[in-house]
Amino acid sequence: MADGRELIYYDRGTPPTGRAVADLRPLDAVAPSSEVRQDPMTGAWVTVAAHRQARTYHPPADECPLCPSREGRLSEIPAGDYQVAVFENRFPSLAGEPGTHPVPPALDDPLHSRGPGIGRCEVVCFTADHDASFADLDEDRARLVLDAWTDRTAELSVLPGVRQVYCFENRGTEIGVTLAHPHGQVYALPFVPPRTAKMIDQAARHRAATGRNLFDDLVAAERASVGSLSVGSLSTDSLSTDSPSTDSLSVERPEDSRVVLAGEYWTAFVPFAARWPYEVHLFPNRRVPDFTGLNEDERAEFPRIYLDLLRRFDRLFGDGDRQVRAPYIAAWHQAPAGHEDELALHLELFTVRRTADKLKYLAGTESGMEAFMNDVAPEFAARRLREVGQAGAATPATASRPTPGTTDDTTDEEAQR
Numbered sequence: 578m579a580d581g582r583e584l585i586y587y588d589r590g591t592p593p594t595g596r597a598v599a600d601l602r603p604l605d606a607v608a609p610s611s612e613v614r615q616d617p618m619t620g621a622w623v624t625v626a627a628h629r630q631a632r633t634y635h636p637p638a639d640e641c642p643l644c645p646s647r648e649g650r651l652s653e654i655p656a657g658d659y660q661v662a663v664f665e666n667r668f669p670s671l672a673g674e675p676g677t678h679p680v681p682p683a684l685d686d687p688l689h690s691r692g693p694g695i696g697r698c699e700v701v702c703f704t705a706d707h708d709a710s711f712a713d714l715d716e717d718r719a720r721l722v723l724d725a726w727t728d729r730t731a732e733l734s735v736l737p738g739v740r741q742v743y744c745f746e747n748r749g750t751e752i753g754v755t756l757a758h759p760h761g762q763v764y765a766l767p768f769v770p771p772r773t774a775k776m777i778d779q780a781a782r783h784r785a786a787t788g789r790n791l792f793d794d795l796v797a798a799e800r801a802s803v804g805s806l807s808v809g810s811l812s813t814d815s816l817s818t819d820s821p822s823t824d825s826l827s828v829e830r831p832e833d834s835r836v837v838l839a840g841e842y843w844t845a846f847v848p849f850a851a852r853w854p855y856e857v858h859l860f861p862n863r864r865v866p867d868f869t870g871l872n873e874d875e876r877a878e879f880p881r882i883y884l885d886l887l888r889r890f891d892r893l894f895g896d897g898d899r900q901v902r903a904p905y906i907a908a909w910h911q912a913p914a915g916h917e918d919e920l921a922l923h924l925e926l927f928t929v930r931r932t933a934d935k936l937k938y939l940a941g942t943e944s945g946m947e948a949f950m951n952d953v954a955p956e957f958a959a960r961r962l963r964e965v966g967q968a969g970a971a972t973p974a975t976a977s978r979p980t981p982g983t984t985d986d987t988t989d990e991e992a993q994r
Protein backbone atom coordinates (compact mmCIF):
# COMPACT_ATOMS: atom_id res chain seq x y z
CA MET A 578 0.00 0.00 0.00
CA ALA A 579 1.09 3.63 -0.52
CA ASP A 580 2.22 4.02 3.07
CA GLY A 581 4.09 0.72 3.21
CA ARG A 582 1.43 -1.45 4.79
CA GLU A 583 0.96 -5.03 3.59
CA LEU A 584 -2.10 -6.12 1.56
CA ILE A 585 -2.92 -9.75 0.73
CA TYR A 586 -5.61 -11.09 -1.60
CA TYR A 587 -7.09 -14.56 -1.07
CA ASP A 588 -8.89 -16.30 -3.91
CA ARG A 589 -10.69 -19.53 -4.64
CA GLY A 590 -11.04 -20.48 -8.27
CA THR A 591 -10.17 -17.82 -10.82
CA PRO A 592 -8.96 -14.59 -9.22
CA PRO A 593 -10.62 -11.39 -10.37
CA THR A 594 -8.53 -9.61 -12.98
CA GLY A 595 -6.74 -6.32 -12.43
CA ARG A 596 -4.79 -7.30 -9.36
CA ALA A 597 -1.63 -5.50 -10.39
CA VAL A 598 -3.15 -2.13 -9.60
CA ALA A 599 -0.96 0.05 -7.43
CA ASP A 600 -2.22 2.08 -4.49
CA LEU A 601 -2.15 5.61 -5.95
CA ARG A 602 -3.31 7.50 -2.90
CA PRO A 603 -1.02 10.17 -1.47
CA LEU A 604 -0.84 8.55 1.93
CA ASP A 605 1.62 9.59 4.58
CA ALA A 606 2.88 6.78 6.70
CA VAL A 607 1.14 6.83 10.05
CA ALA A 608 3.56 6.71 12.95
CA PRO A 609 1.45 4.87 15.46
CA SER A 610 2.73 4.20 18.88
CA SER A 611 1.09 2.25 21.62
CA GLU A 612 2.11 0.69 24.84
CA VAL A 613 0.80 -2.09 27.01
CA ARG A 614 0.49 -1.64 30.74
CA GLN A 615 -0.32 -4.29 33.31
CA ASP A 616 -2.93 -3.67 35.95
CA PRO A 617 -1.03 -4.49 39.14
CA MET A 618 -4.27 -5.46 40.91
CA THR A 619 -5.56 -8.01 38.39
CA GLY A 620 -2.62 -8.79 36.14
CA ALA A 621 -4.66 -7.80 33.08
CA TRP A 622 -2.85 -6.04 30.27
CA VAL A 623 -4.30 -2.81 28.90
CA THR A 624 -3.29 -1.36 25.55
CA VAL A 625 -2.94 2.40 25.34
CA ALA A 626 -3.08 3.67 21.76
CA ALA A 627 -3.77 7.39 21.76
CA HIS A 628 -3.15 7.83 18.02
CA ARG A 629 -6.39 5.98 17.20
CA GLN A 630 -8.57 8.97 18.00
CA ALA A 631 -8.09 10.18 14.40
CA ARG A 632 -9.41 7.01 12.75
CA THR A 633 -12.20 6.81 10.20
CA TYR A 634 -15.57 7.01 11.88
CA HIS A 635 -18.84 6.06 10.16
CA PRO A 636 -17.92 7.18 6.61
CA PRO A 637 -20.76 7.50 4.07
CA ALA A 638 -21.21 4.37 1.93
CA ASP A 639 -19.71 6.04 -1.16
CA GLU A 640 -16.50 6.68 0.77
CA CYS A 641 -16.20 3.18 2.21
CA PRO A 642 -12.50 2.37 2.55
CA LEU A 643 -13.15 -1.39 2.26
CA CYS A 644 -14.97 -1.35 -1.10
CA PRO A 645 -12.82 -2.01 -4.17
CA SER A 646 -11.27 1.11 -5.70
CA ARG A 647 -13.05 2.80 -8.57
CA GLU A 648 -12.03 5.54 -10.97
CA GLY A 649 -12.10 8.71 -8.92
CA ARG A 650 -12.60 6.95 -5.61
CA LEU A 651 -9.61 5.15 -4.23
CA SER A 652 -10.07 2.94 -1.20
CA GLU A 653 -7.81 0.82 0.98
CA ILE A 654 -8.06 -1.89 -1.67
CA PRO A 655 -6.55 -0.84 -5.00
CA ALA A 656 -8.07 -3.68 -7.05
CA GLY A 657 -11.39 -3.20 -8.83
CA ASP A 658 -12.71 -6.42 -7.33
CA TYR A 659 -11.65 -9.02 -4.78
CA GLN A 660 -12.83 -12.11 -2.96
CA VAL A 661 -11.17 -11.86 0.44
CA ALA A 662 -8.61 -9.17 1.19
CA VAL A 663 -6.47 -8.69 4.29
CA PHE A 664 -4.45 -5.59 5.05
CA GLU A 665 -2.74 -3.94 7.97
CA ASN A 666 -4.95 -1.50 9.83
CA ARG A 667 -3.94 2.11 9.20
CA PHE A 668 -4.83 2.96 12.78
CA PRO A 669 -3.70 -0.12 14.68
CA SER A 670 -4.09 -0.57 18.43
CA LEU A 671 -0.87 -2.55 18.42
CA ALA A 672 1.74 -0.95 16.30
CA GLY A 673 5.25 -1.86 17.31
CA GLU A 674 7.14 -3.97 14.84
CA PRO A 675 7.32 -7.52 16.24
CA GLY A 676 10.85 -8.43 17.14
CA THR A 677 12.13 -4.88 17.49
CA HIS A 678 11.55 -4.59 21.20
CA PRO A 679 12.63 -6.53 24.22
CA VAL A 680 10.19 -9.26 25.16
CA PRO A 681 8.62 -9.64 27.61
CA PRO A 682 8.06 -6.14 28.94
CA ALA A 683 10.43 -5.14 31.69
CA LEU A 684 9.32 -6.21 35.11
CA ASP A 685 11.75 -4.13 37.14
CA ASP A 686 8.91 -2.17 38.72
CA PRO A 687 6.13 -4.57 39.73
CA LEU A 688 3.57 -1.79 40.10
CA HIS A 689 4.25 -0.32 36.68
CA SER A 690 4.93 -3.16 34.26
CA ARG A 691 4.74 -1.75 30.79
CA GLY A 692 6.06 -2.41 27.35
CA PRO A 693 5.70 -1.34 23.74
CA GLY A 694 2.47 -2.40 22.06
CA ILE A 695 4.15 -4.76 19.67
CA GLY A 696 1.96 -6.85 17.42
CA ARG A 697 -0.18 -6.45 14.34
CA CYS A 698 -3.74 -5.40 13.66
CA GLU A 699 -5.17 -6.55 10.35
CA VAL A 700 -8.49 -6.03 8.64
CA VAL A 701 -10.12 -8.99 6.87
CA CYS A 702 -12.64 -8.01 4.18
CA PHE A 703 -15.00 -10.94 3.61
CA THR A 704 -16.44 -9.75 0.29
CA ALA A 705 -16.38 -6.79 -2.09
CA ASP A 706 -20.14 -6.46 -1.63
CA HIS A 707 -20.66 -3.52 0.70
CA ASP A 708 -24.22 -4.47 1.65
CA ALA A 709 -23.65 -8.14 2.40
CA SER A 710 -23.11 -9.73 5.77
CA PHE A 711 -21.09 -12.82 6.63
CA ALA A 712 -24.35 -14.76 6.82
CA ASP A 713 -25.02 -13.84 3.16
CA LEU A 714 -21.80 -15.42 1.91
CA ASP A 715 -21.88 -18.73 0.10
CA GLU A 716 -20.07 -21.76 1.49
CA ASP A 717 -17.18 -21.32 -0.89
CA ARG A 718 -16.49 -17.82 0.40
CA ALA A 719 -16.88 -18.83 4.04
CA ARG A 720 -14.29 -21.52 3.42
CA LEU A 721 -11.98 -18.95 1.89
CA VAL A 722 -12.31 -16.78 4.99
CA LEU A 723 -11.44 -19.80 7.13
CA ASP A 724 -8.37 -20.38 4.98
CA ALA A 725 -7.41 -16.71 5.33
CA TRP A 726 -7.77 -16.89 9.14
CA THR A 727 -5.62 -20.02 9.07
CA ASP A 728 -2.95 -18.38 6.96
CA ARG A 729 -2.82 -15.26 9.12
CA THR A 730 -2.62 -17.39 12.27
CA ALA A 731 0.33 -19.32 10.84
CA GLU A 732 2.10 -16.14 9.73
CA LEU A 733 1.53 -13.99 12.77
CA SER A 734 1.96 -16.57 15.52
CA VAL A 735 5.64 -17.02 14.69
CA LEU A 736 6.49 -13.31 14.89
CA PRO A 737 8.76 -12.54 17.83
CA GLY A 738 6.82 -11.24 20.80
CA VAL A 739 3.41 -12.42 19.60
CA ARG A 740 1.67 -14.48 22.27
CA GLN A 741 -1.77 -15.04 20.74
CA VAL A 742 -3.48 -14.52 17.38
CA TYR A 743 -7.06 -13.38 17.82
CA CYS A 744 -9.50 -13.41 14.89
CA PHE A 745 -12.84 -11.73 15.43
CA GLU A 746 -15.76 -9.99 13.82
CA ASN A 747 -17.91 -7.22 15.23
CA ARG A 748 -21.21 -6.89 13.39
CA GLY A 749 -23.72 -4.10 13.85
CA THR A 750 -23.70 -0.48 14.95
CA GLU A 751 -25.03 -1.62 18.34
CA ILE A 752 -21.64 -3.25 18.88
CA GLY A 753 -19.87 -0.03 17.96
CA VAL A 754 -18.85 -0.99 14.43
CA THR A 755 -17.66 2.11 12.61
CA LEU A 756 -17.49 0.62 9.09
CA ALA A 757 -20.59 -1.07 7.67
CA HIS A 758 -18.68 -3.10 5.06
CA PRO A 759 -18.55 -6.80 6.07
CA HIS A 760 -15.17 -7.31 7.67
CA GLY A 761 -13.40 -8.77 10.64
CA GLN A 762 -10.07 -8.26 12.27
CA VAL A 763 -7.00 -10.17 13.32
CA TYR A 764 -4.94 -9.04 16.29
CA ALA A 765 -1.52 -10.46 16.99
CA LEU A 766 -1.32 -9.83 20.73
CA PRO A 767 1.89 -9.38 22.75
CA PHE A 768 0.22 -10.70 25.90
CA VAL A 769 -2.23 -13.38 27.00
CA PRO A 770 -5.59 -11.61 27.39
CA PRO A 771 -7.56 -11.95 30.64
CA ARG A 772 -10.22 -14.37 29.38
CA THR A 773 -7.58 -16.71 27.98
CA ALA A 774 -5.54 -16.45 31.17
CA LYS A 775 -8.57 -17.59 33.16
CA MET A 776 -9.11 -20.53 30.80
CA ILE A 777 -5.49 -21.58 31.23
CA ASP A 778 -6.00 -21.62 35.00
CA GLN A 779 -9.27 -23.54 34.77
CA ALA A 780 -7.80 -26.08 32.36
CA ALA A 781 -4.87 -26.66 34.72
CA ARG A 782 -7.25 -27.08 37.66
CA HIS A 783 -9.38 -29.55 35.70
CA ARG A 784 -6.32 -31.50 34.64
CA ALA A 785 -5.10 -31.70 38.23
CA ALA A 786 -8.50 -32.83 39.49
CA THR A 787 -9.45 -35.31 36.77
CA GLY A 788 -6.36 -36.02 34.71
CA ARG A 789 -8.31 -34.99 31.64
CA ASN A 790 -8.56 -32.01 29.35
CA LEU A 791 -11.22 -29.44 30.29
CA PHE A 792 -12.37 -28.76 26.73
CA ASP A 793 -12.57 -32.44 25.79
CA ASP A 794 -14.84 -33.04 28.77
CA LEU A 795 -16.91 -29.95 28.07
CA VAL A 796 -17.67 -30.83 24.46
CA ALA A 797 -18.31 -34.49 25.28
CA ALA A 798 -20.75 -33.54 28.05
CA GLU A 799 -22.73 -31.20 25.82
CA ARG A 800 -22.86 -33.74 23.02
CA ALA A 801 -24.01 -36.40 25.45
CA SER A 802 -26.99 -34.22 26.34
CA VAL A 803 -28.59 -34.79 22.96
CA GLY A 804 -29.43 -38.28 24.10
CA SER A 805 -28.31 -41.82 23.71
CA LEU A 806 -28.28 -41.61 19.94
CA SER A 807 -24.94 -41.69 18.28
CA VAL A 808 -24.30 -37.99 17.98
CA GLY A 809 -21.97 -38.35 15.06
CA SER A 810 -24.78 -39.79 12.99
CA LEU A 811 -27.14 -36.89 13.63
CA SER A 812 -27.37 -34.41 10.85
CA THR A 813 -27.53 -30.79 11.89
CA ASP A 814 -31.02 -30.65 10.43
CA SER A 815 -32.35 -33.51 12.48
CA LEU A 816 -31.19 -31.85 15.65
CA SER A 817 -32.32 -28.40 14.79
CA THR A 818 -35.82 -28.57 13.40
CA ASP A 819 -39.12 -29.15 15.06
CA SER A 820 -40.66 -30.83 12.06
CA PRO A 821 -42.82 -33.88 12.80
CA SER A 822 -40.25 -36.18 11.27
CA THR A 823 -37.87 -35.42 14.10
CA ASP A 824 -40.38 -35.98 16.90
CA SER A 825 -38.87 -39.35 17.55
CA LEU A 826 -35.67 -37.57 18.51
CA SER A 827 -37.32 -35.54 21.21
CA VAL A 828 -37.59 -38.62 23.36
CA GLU A 829 -33.87 -39.02 23.13
CA ARG A 830 -33.09 -35.35 23.34
CA PRO A 831 -33.90 -33.66 26.60
CA GLU A 832 -35.63 -30.35 26.07
CA ASP A 833 -32.98 -28.66 28.09
CA SER A 834 -30.06 -29.76 25.97
CA ARG A 835 -27.96 -26.75 25.16
CA VAL A 836 -26.73 -28.14 21.85
CA VAL A 837 -27.77 -26.04 18.87
CA LEU A 838 -25.95 -27.87 16.08
CA ALA A 839 -24.20 -31.23 16.18
CA GLY A 840 -22.21 -31.83 13.05
CA GLU A 841 -19.93 -34.69 12.29
CA TYR A 842 -16.90 -32.52 13.00
CA TRP A 843 -18.25 -29.48 14.88
CA THR A 844 -20.57 -28.89 17.81
CA ALA A 845 -22.34 -25.64 18.68
CA PHE A 846 -23.94 -25.19 22.08
CA VAL A 847 -25.07 -22.49 24.45
CA PRO A 848 -22.66 -22.60 27.38
CA PHE A 849 -23.92 -23.71 30.79
CA ALA A 850 -23.14 -20.32 32.32
CA ALA A 851 -23.80 -18.11 29.30
CA ARG A 852 -23.03 -14.45 29.95
CA TRP A 853 -25.01 -12.99 27.07
CA PRO A 854 -28.71 -13.28 26.12
CA TYR A 855 -27.78 -15.43 23.14
CA GLU A 856 -24.32 -16.93 23.27
CA VAL A 857 -23.06 -19.97 21.38
CA HIS A 858 -19.73 -21.73 21.57
CA LEU A 859 -18.59 -23.67 18.53
CA PHE A 860 -15.89 -26.32 18.90
CA PRO A 861 -14.39 -28.80 16.49
CA ASN A 862 -15.18 -32.22 17.99
CA ARG A 863 -11.51 -33.07 17.83
CA ARG A 864 -9.50 -30.67 19.95
CA VAL A 865 -6.95 -28.57 18.09
CA PRO A 866 -5.02 -25.58 19.43
CA ASP A 867 -5.75 -23.22 16.57
CA PHE A 868 -6.94 -22.91 12.97
CA THR A 869 -3.75 -24.45 11.62
CA GLY A 870 -4.60 -27.74 13.36
CA LEU A 871 -7.87 -28.33 11.49
CA ASN A 872 -7.87 -31.15 8.98
CA GLU A 873 -9.60 -31.16 5.61
CA ASP A 874 -12.78 -32.86 6.86
CA GLU A 875 -13.19 -30.24 9.57
CA ARG A 876 -12.54 -27.42 7.12
CA ALA A 877 -15.00 -28.84 4.64
CA GLU A 878 -17.84 -28.99 7.17
CA PHE A 879 -17.13 -25.61 8.74
CA PRO A 880 -18.89 -23.32 6.21
CA ARG A 881 -22.23 -25.11 6.51
CA ILE A 882 -22.16 -25.09 10.31
CA TYR A 883 -20.95 -21.53 10.73
CA LEU A 884 -23.30 -20.00 8.15
CA ASP A 885 -26.19 -21.92 9.68
CA LEU A 886 -25.31 -20.52 13.08
CA LEU A 887 -25.08 -16.92 11.87
CA ARG A 888 -28.36 -17.22 9.99
CA ARG A 889 -30.05 -18.49 13.15
CA PHE A 890 -28.82 -15.41 14.96
CA ASP A 891 -30.34 -13.27 12.21
CA ARG A 892 -33.71 -15.00 12.61
CA LEU A 893 -33.87 -14.63 16.38
CA PHE A 894 -35.43 -11.20 16.39
CA GLY A 895 -37.38 -11.18 13.14
CA ASP A 896 -40.80 -9.63 13.38
CA GLY A 897 -42.97 -10.47 10.39
CA ASP A 898 -41.65 -8.44 7.46
CA ARG A 899 -39.16 -6.60 9.57
CA GLN A 900 -35.83 -8.31 9.80
CA VAL A 901 -33.86 -7.29 12.85
CA ARG A 902 -30.41 -8.66 12.26
CA ALA A 903 -28.68 -9.54 15.46
CA PRO A 904 -25.63 -7.47 16.26
CA TYR A 905 -22.93 -9.89 17.28
CA ILE A 906 -19.36 -10.46 18.26
CA ALA A 907 -17.69 -13.56 16.86
CA ALA A 908 -14.57 -14.21 18.92
CA TRP A 909 -12.17 -16.97 17.93
CA HIS A 910 -10.15 -18.31 20.83
CA GLN A 911 -6.83 -19.86 19.86
CA ALA A 912 -4.18 -21.31 22.14
CA PRO A 913 -1.49 -18.79 23.02
CA ALA A 914 2.16 -19.69 22.56
CA GLY A 915 3.15 -22.34 25.08
CA HIS A 916 -0.39 -23.50 25.81
CA GLU A 917 -1.07 -25.59 22.70
CA ASP A 918 -1.32 -28.78 24.75
CA GLU A 919 -4.35 -27.76 26.78
CA LEU A 920 -6.23 -24.91 25.11
CA ALA A 921 -8.77 -25.57 22.38
CA LEU A 922 -9.66 -23.60 19.31
CA HIS A 923 -13.25 -22.45 19.62
CA LEU A 924 -15.62 -19.68 18.67
CA GLU A 925 -17.56 -17.65 21.19
CA LEU A 926 -20.43 -16.02 19.33
CA PHE A 927 -22.83 -13.74 21.16
CA THR A 928 -25.26 -10.93 20.67
CA VAL A 929 -25.94 -7.98 22.92
CA ARG A 930 -29.58 -8.03 21.81
CA ARG A 931 -32.11 -9.41 24.29
CA THR A 932 -35.28 -8.78 22.29
CA ALA A 933 -36.16 -7.06 19.02
CA ASP A 934 -36.02 -3.70 20.73
CA LYS A 935 -33.88 -4.23 23.79
CA LEU A 936 -30.14 -4.39 24.12
CA LYS A 937 -28.06 -5.82 26.90
CA TYR A 938 -25.82 -3.11 28.24
CA LEU A 939 -22.83 -3.83 30.37
CA ALA A 940 -23.46 -1.80 33.46
CA GLY A 941 -22.63 -1.83 37.14
CA THR A 942 -22.25 -5.52 37.76
CA GLU A 943 -20.67 -6.44 34.44
CA SER A 944 -18.45 -3.41 33.78
CA GLY A 945 -17.86 -2.69 37.42
CA MET A 946 -17.29 -6.19 38.74
CA GLU A 947 -17.05 -8.48 35.67
CA ALA A 948 -20.05 -10.34 37.12
CA PHE A 949 -22.58 -11.02 34.39
CA MET A 950 -26.32 -11.02 34.98
CA ASN A 951 -28.09 -12.82 32.13
CA ASP A 952 -31.83 -12.32 31.60
CA VAL A 953 -32.22 -15.30 29.27
CA ALA A 954 -31.86 -18.86 30.51
CA PRO A 955 -29.20 -20.70 28.48
CA GLU A 956 -31.54 -23.69 27.91
CA PHE A 957 -34.25 -21.34 26.59
CA ALA A 958 -31.72 -19.65 24.30
CA ALA A 959 -30.67 -23.05 22.94
CA ARG A 960 -34.29 -24.03 22.27
CA ARG A 961 -34.89 -20.76 20.44
CA LEU A 962 -31.77 -21.22 18.36
CA ARG A 963 -32.87 -24.74 17.42
CA GLU A 964 -36.36 -23.48 16.53
CA VAL A 965 -35.18 -20.77 14.18
CA GLY A 966 -33.27 -23.27 12.11
CA GLN A 967 -35.80 -23.11 9.33
CA ALA A 968 -36.30 -20.02 7.20
CA GLY A 969 -39.54 -18.35 8.12
CA ALA A 970 -39.71 -20.01 11.50
CA ALA A 971 -42.23 -18.34 13.76
CA THR A 972 -40.86 -16.01 16.34
CA PRO A 973 -42.41 -16.48 19.76
CA ALA A 974 -43.65 -13.21 21.16
CA THR A 975 -41.87 -13.81 24.42
CA ALA A 976 -38.53 -13.62 22.76
CA SER A 977 -39.10 -10.88 20.24
CA ARG A 978 -41.64 -8.47 21.63
CA PRO A 979 -42.14 -7.20 25.13
CA THR A 980 -45.69 -7.58 26.36
CA PRO A 981 -47.26 -4.13 26.49
CA GLY A 982 -47.14 -2.71 29.96
CA THR A 983 -44.42 -4.96 31.29
CA THR A 984 -41.38 -3.48 32.83
CA ASP A 985 -37.90 -4.04 31.63
CA ASP A 986 -37.35 -6.63 34.32
CA THR A 987 -40.27 -8.82 33.36
CA THR A 988 -39.85 -8.74 29.58
CA ASP A 989 -37.95 -11.95 29.54
CA GLU A 990 -39.93 -13.69 32.24
CA GLU A 991 -40.73 -16.49 29.84
CA ALA A 992 -37.05 -16.99 29.29
CA GLN A 993 -36.41 -17.37 32.96
CA ARG A 994 -38.86 -20.18 33.60
Ligand SMILES: [Zn+2]
Pocket residue numbers: 641642643644706707758
Ligand atom coordinates in the same frame (compact mmCIF):
# COMPACT_ATOMS: atom_id res chain seq x y z
ZN1 LIG B 1 -17.80 -0.96 1.34
